[in-house]
Amino acid sequence: MNETPVHPPAPDLHPLVARLVRETGAAVLTAESFDAWAQQPGPAMVVFAEDPERYKETLDLAVIVPELHATGGRRFRVGLLPPAASRAIAPRYGFARWPAFVMLRDGQYLGAVDGIRDWDVYTAELLRLLAAAPTRPPTVGIPVKAADAPDGSGAAACH
Numbered sequence: 001m002n003e004t005p006v007h008p009p010a011p012d013l014h015p016l017v018a019r020l021v022r023e024t025g026a027a028v029l030t031a032e033s034f035d036a037w038a039q040q041p042g043p044a045m046v047v048f049a050e051d052p053e054r055y056k057e058t059l060d061l062a063v064i065v066p067e068l069h070a071t072g073g074r075r076f077r078v079g080l081l082p083p084a085a086s087r088a089i090a091p092r093y094g095f096a097r098w099p100a101f102v103m104l105r106d107g108q109y110l111g112a113v114d115g116i117r118d119w120d121v122y123t124a125e126l127l128r129l130l131a132a133a134p135t136r137p138p139t140v141g142i143p144v145k146a147a148d149a150p151d152g153s154g155a156a157a158c159h
Contacts, residue, residue: 108134
């Protein structure tokens, strides 16, 4: 398997986030390295971390992810997107709350879990996502209007 090398934790990672990297063997990704890492074969969990000062729940997820990795039998690789990279990549996946993780297989979207959940929800979702068929990621809805509608409503373009 051709894998991106695991990078040592960046010195500015919170100690609990650095622990997540150590315990799971996570690759610390950048916006530039994400696509190549994500396209590798097999299942993968992408952890979208935010600044723990802004989103304290990031530290909860930093503790939960190693447990999920162990519960899942280490059947998936883990990638960590630190805050700046998380904000750059997050719009691709349309989740609504921080922190979040996205599951991929062969670079294809399986689903996401955002915000902090009960343990049984995490484990059920992880198992469901590992078995899921790839799907199109949700996107942020943007209203589209036809340019030729007299009132700008788009109604003229419907029929």
